[in-house]
Amino acid sequence: MLDINLIKEQTEQVTRALLKRMDAVNFTEVLALDEKRRKLIVESDRLKAKRNDVSGQVPRLKKEGKDVSGLIEEMKTVGEEIKELDSRLSGINDEIRGFLEGLPNIPEEDVPPGGKENNVVIRTIGEKPSFDFKTRDHVELATALQLIDYERGVKLGGNGFWMYRGTGAIMEWALLNYFVEEHLKDGYEFILPPHLLIPQCGYTAGQFPKFSEDVYHLKAEDEKAVKLFLLPTAETALSNLHRDEILKEDELPKKYFSYTPCYRKEAGSYRTQERGMIRGHQFNKVELFQYTLPEDSGRALEEMIDKAERLVKGLGLHYQVSKLAARDCSAGMAKTYDIEIWIPSMNDYKEVSSASNAHDYQARRGNMRFKRKNGGKNEFVHTLNASGLATSRVLPAILEQGQQKDGSVVVPGVLQKWVGREIIR
């Protein structure tokens, strides 16, 4: 959510920035509403002050034996007026809030305008592996090596699910261990959150109400049942840890990470091209999250993308890092980097990590503030998130990039202590 005062004071700049990701921006109406809102407050406050004053006098006058029935009559009317003004005010507040909730975040200065086609590859690490034999894709490899059971995954969960088994499960688990170990080294606190969340969490994270259809909601048995949903990413949980809290300046930055499966409907996004583990309704992900001082979030984003990158680098995989154009970022994010890993069979780079700076967008929605050491007004914190990493595309990359002529696959060195072998055959 954006700050109405910022829109009021820097209408031009905000408009220009938002046009990088929106077709049209018009603040005339909302600013007029804001004006109206202020006028109503002034008027309502004036009447309330009067009422408070008279109500204070009533008991005193009564004690003196004076007749207060006239005053009481008058205050009845004042009370009605106040009620009327306040109900108009709350209507206007709802309208303003509704408008602001619909706006995406203000992209940072260096974020290119427009959609995907304007994404900028800022660095490419490693080389595309070249093979002197006929390569297989990860589905063939995983099936032949009995790492993934696609058929039985579908048997259990339906279309869009797979099942790790045996060495495949061990590999998956090894990846998660590797990530966890690295994050602990860097001083991030390990959180295992609930996987079922209340709607407020989706709102704070910026996913609700707009993207509510993309997640799985538990069916409410009756109206009293809580409307829980399955988290689409641990970010939804971690971004709510400090909801409605006021942190101290020296508690920041707060650094967390979680491992959770991520549950997504992915409705209508099925492409045969993305068969296998590229896109499913459930995948494993380790997520990094930070709460920082506003002035530190830029640096924190660089730190987080660097961390995520080191994980890919450690696995010896070829990848690239992109800066996303404004429309390709999630609505709540001011700036996003993606790490895209090379999938030979697709002849393409696929996202394995997305690192974003939300500035105070989520903090405003979740009312998450901090107090400076030397006093002053409480300010909103900045929040950032980065996958570190999603496994579902890492394993295919490991299989495809590490395959050998005989159909075996080299286990990356960093995973060997968990997998217990150098080659899977």
Next chain:
RNA sequence: GGAGAGGUGUCCGAGUGGUCGAAGGAGGCGGUCUUGAAAACCGUUGUGGGGCAACUCACCGGGGGUUCGAAUCCCUCCCUCUCCGCCA
């Protein structure tokens, strides 16, 4: 699932219709004292909104109602805790 208790400021905790934004205590901050520290004492210490400002309004779980006036009364929703049952 059954029964009960309760939601007040950073925390504990009082307050059942009229200067209550809220006693008291703890904690924090500032100060006095001290070689230093502790103790003691004094002061200070919530959030949000409006106004150029003086100042003012709102907030005692959320929403609604009664009243000239609500933390206090009524309705409703939410949440937490305890005990019993069941159970990973």
